[in-house]
Structures are given as C-alpha cells and as structure tokens.
Amino acid sequence: MMKTFIGPRLRRLRREAKQTQAEMAKTLGISNSYVNMLEKNERSVSVPVLLRLFEAYGVDWRDLSDDDDAATLSHLRAAFQDPLFAGTSPDLPQLRALLSHAPDVAQSLLKLHNAYRATTDQLLVLSNASETNLSILRASPESVVHDFFRDNRNHFPELEEAAAQFWADGPCDSDDIYAALKARLKDRLGLNTRLVPVADMPGTLREYDERRGEVRLSEGLNHPNRAFQLAHVIGLIEQREVIDTILTRLDSDAPAGLNRCRVELANYFAASVLMPYDAFLKEALACKYDFAHLALRFGVSFEQACHRATTLQRKGAEGVPFFFLRIDKAGNVTKRFNSTGFHLAEFGGACPRLDVHTAFRRPGSILPQLVEMPDGSRFFVFACTVNRPRLTRHSQDKRLAIAMGCSIDHLSRIGYVEDLSQANSRVTEVGINCRICPRANCDQRAHNAMILTEPVDIHRRGETRYST
Known part of the structure; x- marks a missing residue:
C-alpha cells in the first residue's frame, strides 16, 4: 500500500486552527510525538487518523493528499528550464522532496519566477515605451489568462457541471442548437437575437446591448460561430455567480486581466455547452482526435474543437x-492554452523551427511534426491554418495558424501520427523562443540569446551572425 505523507499540510491545518501540537494530539487522540513525526514526514498517516481529521476539522482526506502535486511539479520543472537556473537546476527527486517537505516554499518560488518572467518581458517592451507609463509594468492580460488557466490545469469543474445541466431536457441536435440558444435567450433572459449587416456594425462581431435587451450578431459570422457567441452571452449572464466564484482564485486585481479571464471563462462555458464533456471525449477517443471530424460532429469550428480538447482534464476521465x-502571419502568439509540460512562448513569437509557421504556405493541410525541447523532452505537434471571418472584399486572407501538441507518450492515441512521412518523422530540435534558447548554433536564430555571453569569433562566420 502506498504511504501517505501529509506533514506540511497537517502543519498548516494546525496553525489555521490555532493549536499547539499537544492540543492537536489531544483532539485526534494520538501522542504528541506522533503529531511531531507526522509534521516532519517521518511517519506516514494512517487511515484512522485521516478519519479523525475529517471528523474533528471537517477536512476531506483528498484535501490532504498529493493530487495537486503533479501539477505543481510540472510547473516547477517548467520554471527550472529557464536559463537563469543553468548549472544549478535541481533534479526530479530534489523537486519531489521540495514538494513533500516544503510545499509553501515551492509555491513561493513559482510566484517569484512568474514575477521575474513578467518583469523580464516588460523590460523588453519598455525600450519602446514611455517611461511615465507605469501600467506597463503589470503582467499582460494574456499572461494573466494563461497562468490562471494553467494553474487550474485548464479545467474548471464548476463550469463543466453547469454546462452538463444546460441540456436538462436532453441533448440537442447540432443543426438545431442555434435556434435552441436563441429561444433560451428569449424565454429565460428576455433577450432578442438580431442578425446585423456588416456595414451596420463595422469592426464588431457580437454585441450585447443590455439596455435594449438585444444580442446583435454580425452577418460575417458563420453558423458555428453564431452559435458559439450566443452560448458565450448565456454564460456571461446565467453563470455570472459561478464565474465570480472562480475569479476569487485569481491572483490579480488588474481590471484588464480580470475582464479577459471573465471572457475566457465564458468561452469555456460556451465550448462545454456545445461540446459536452463525456460525449466529446468519447468521440475524440474513438476517432483518435480527428478534429475535422469532431468539428462536423458537434457543429463547431476546427479551432473550437481543438481548444476544447485541451480542457479534458477531469480526474478519472482525462483525455x-x-x-x-x-x-x-508575423509569428506573434495570439492565443495559448496548456495542459502539458511544453513551455509556450509568450514574448517574441514561437520557435521558427515549429511547422506551425510553414502552415501558411500550405493552407488547410495538417502538418505533423516530432520536436525536442532543450531539456530533452519530446512532443508530437500538428499544425493547420484556420480562417477568420471575412467581412469585406478588403479583408482577404485573414488566416491564423494553430498548433496542437502532446507528449510522445500519447502517440498511439493520435491519428495524425499516421501522416508522418519518412521525411518529417525525424525529430526537430526546438526552443521556447530565440531570446532564451540555449541552442547557440541554430540556423534559424533571430536574436542573440540573453544567456549566450560567449563572444563571437571575429575570424569565423557561422550559419548565422550569432554563431560562436
């Protein structure tokens, strides 16, 4: 049987109860020395003591278990990939020991590294910013959203449960969803839905006018996106209290980041309504994550289906x-969500060795690729272009490209692996981005990395001007 150590959590529980070790020992009916050894992780906790903890303090044994350690461990490993820790990065057993004996120190270290990362990125921006614009020192709204979703494993059970109750009268056929959403807005919320010509609502795809009791959608939206926008509005209104509760866990009070998180949580709810968890997971596993098939099956866009797949992290039913x-097309990262150990670029664009950039030359094609990060971890990535709403003849070719990736441990579950040819089955060495990539002689380097301080040999010209 696996031993359960709860030392730091037990110490935190005792301090919250404002008790001494002797007082806790008396409450639990055990010796002072046993409490002391439990807090030092010198003894594992027994089932009877766990039950007494539940009875005396109203705490669930799962709140004292190590369920969250896997996510924190992943965050620590990602943080220590930072070149800042080159040469001193702890190994996996050391990180596990840190989590076991000093979880608060681990969380504080992650907060410190996140602050360092945000400050470093903002300093890069400040070179072109006004010195008096102090608000730029805050983490960007995009960083706030990414970090918040990552800290929640990209999964929000409260919204999943609310979405599961949405179709209480039974599932709705995909071709009837738009009409059902319009009816729900009208019958339950007193809101009319109106389709508006592009010329009458320039630069806007969706607008909720609370005063007039109306939701206006641009004619530039296709059918899947019209349904998604209606589900989004319903989420903003009907799930306001749920979203407010979730946002209390957000470690930021900046209005821009707060509003962006609220929008993304409403998007999360909309995706959960249109692609119910159990049905979507079952279909995804059956078709080996064929996202074109999933988009057709659930009446959503290819991008929406891809994004939904990143949220399937319910305990006991993970995708x-x-x-x-x-x-x-310029390589700027416009959206990122992550439930893996792959470190996504935030500033300066994604690694140019990723085939997501090549996707623009082959629009509509699926480009599979095997990649290796500087720490040796390997991932399978596939990329494809997606189209944005085309509102006028002047707004042609508004394409974006998306990349989806997972650890190579899951290759057998992904159908796109079968499209790897002999030419592209080789492993491509990639990095986070050029500014912090340790691959000194990469032929795609665009910047001299901040961590590479060795002077360039003036008598030698490498593949790039940054080669040593």
Whole structure:
C-alpha cells in the first residue's frame, strides 16, 4: 500500500486552527510525538487518523493528499528550464522532496519566477515605451489568462457541471442548437437575437446591448460561430455567480486581466455547452482526435474543437493533455492554452523551427511534426491554418495558424501520427523562443540569446551572425 505523507499540510491545518501540537494530539487522540513525526514526514498517516481529521476539522482526506502535486511539479520543472537556473537546476527527486517537505516554499518560488518572467518581458517592451507609463509594468492580460488557466490545469469543474445541466431536457441536435440558444435567450433572459449587416456594425462581431435587451450578431459570422457567441452571452449572464466564484482564485486585481479571464471563462462555458464533456471525449477517443471530424460532429469550428480538447482534464476521465498555440502571419502568439509540460512562448513569437509557421504556405493541410525541447523532452505537434471571418472584399486572407501538441507518450492515441512521412518523422530540435534558447548554433536564430555571453569569433562566420 502506498504511504501517505501529509506533514506540511497537517502543519498548516494546525496553525489555521490555532493549536499547539499537544492540543492537536489531544483532539485526534494520538501522542504528541506522533503529531511531531507526522509534521516532519517521518511517519506516514494512517487511515484512522485521516478519519479523525475529517471528523474533528471537517477536512476531506483528498484535501490532504498529493493530487495537486503533479501539477505543481510540472510547473516547477517548467520554471527550472529557464536559463537563469543553468548549472544549478535541481533534479526530479530534489523537486519531489521540495514538494513533500516544503510545499509553501515551492509555491513561493513559482510566484517569484512568474514575477521575474513578467518583469523580464516588460523590460523588453519598455525600450519602446514611455517611461511615465507605469501600467506597463503589470503582467499582460494574456499572461494573466494563461497562468490562471494553467494553474487550474485548464479545467474548471464548476463550469463543466453547469454546462452538463444546460441540456436538462436532453441533448440537442447540432443543426438545431442555434435556434435552441436563441429561444433560451428569449424565454429565460428576455433577450432578442438580431442578425446585423456588416456595414451596420463595422469592426464588431457580437454585441450585447443590455439596455435594449438585444444580442446583435454580425452577418460575417458563420453558423458555428453564431452559435458559439450566443452560448458565450448565456454564460456571461446565467453563470455570472459561478464565474465570480472562480475569479476569487485569481491572483490579480488588474481590471484588464480580470475582464479577459471573465471572457475566457465564458468561452469555456460556451465550448462545454456545445461540446459536452463525456460525449466529446468519447468521440475524440474513438476517432483518435480527428478534429475535422469532431468539428462536423458537434457543429463547431476546427479551432473550437481543438481548444476544447485541451480542457479534458477531469480526474478519472482525462483525455490526452494538449497544448494549444495560435499565431498570426508575423509569428506573434495570439492565443495559448496548456495542459502539458511544453513551455509556450509568450514574448517574441514561437520557435521558427515549429511547422506551425510553414502552415501558411500550405493552407488547410495538417502538418505533423516530432520536436525536442532543450531539456530533452519530446512532443508530437500538428499544425493547420484556420480562417477568420471575412467581412469585406478588403479583408482577404485573414488566416491564423494553430498548433496542437502532446507528449510522445500519447502517440498511439493520435491519428495524425499516421501522416508522418519518412521525411518529417525525424525529430526537430526546438526552443521556447530565440531570446532564451540555449541552442547557440541554430540556423534559424533571430536574436542573440540573453544567456549566450560567449563572444563571437571575429575570424569565423557561422550559419548565422550569432554563431560562436
């Protein structure tokens, strides 16, 4: 039987109860020395003591278990990939020991590294910013959203439960969903839905006018996106209290980040309504994550189906853990969500060795790729272009490209692996981005990495001007 150590959590529980070790020992009916050894992780906790903890303090044994350690361990491993820790990065047993004996120190270290990362990125921006614009020192709203979703494993059970209750009268056929959503807005919320010509609502795809009791949708939206926008509005209104409760866990009070998180949580709810968890997971496993098939099956867009797959992290019913990356034609990262150990770029664009950039030359094609990060971890990634709403003849070719990736441990569950040819089955060495990538002689390097301080040999020209 696996031994359960709860030392730091037990110490925190005792302090919250404002008790001494002797007082806790008396409450639990055990000796002072046993409490002391439990807190030092010198003894594992027994089932009877766990039950007494539940009775005396009203705490569930799962709150004292190590369920959250896997996510924290993943975050620590990602943080220690930072070149800042080169040469001193702890190994996996050391990180496990840190989590076991000093979880608060581990959380504090992660907060410190996140602050360092945000400050470093903002310093890069400040070179082109006004010195008086102090608000730029805050983490960007995109960083706030990404970190918040990552800290919650990209999964929000409260919204999943609310979405599961949405179709209480039974599932709705995909071709009837739009009409059902319009009816729900009208019957339950007193809101009319109106389709508006592009010229009458320029630069806007959806607008909720609370005063007039109306939701206006642009004619530029296709059918799947019209349904998604209606589900989003319903989520903003009907699930306001649920979303407010979730946002109390957000470690930020900046209005921009708060509002962005609220929007993304409403998007999460909309995706959960249109792609119910159990049905979507079952279909995804059956078709080996064929996202074109999933999009047709659930009446959503390809991008929406991909994004939904990153959220399938319910305990006991997990899907493949994916990361999701979206870029524009200039290589800027416009959206990112992650439930893997792959470290996604935030500043300066994604690694140019990723085939997501090549996707623009082959629109609509699925490009599979095997990649290796500087720490030796390997991932399977596939990329494809997606189209944005085309509102006028002047807004042609508004494509973006998305990349979905997972650890190679899950290759057998992904159908796109079968499309790997002999030419692209080789493993491509990639990094986070050029500014912090340790691959000194990469032929795609665009910047001299901050961690590479060795002077360039003036008598030698390498593949790039940054080669040593």
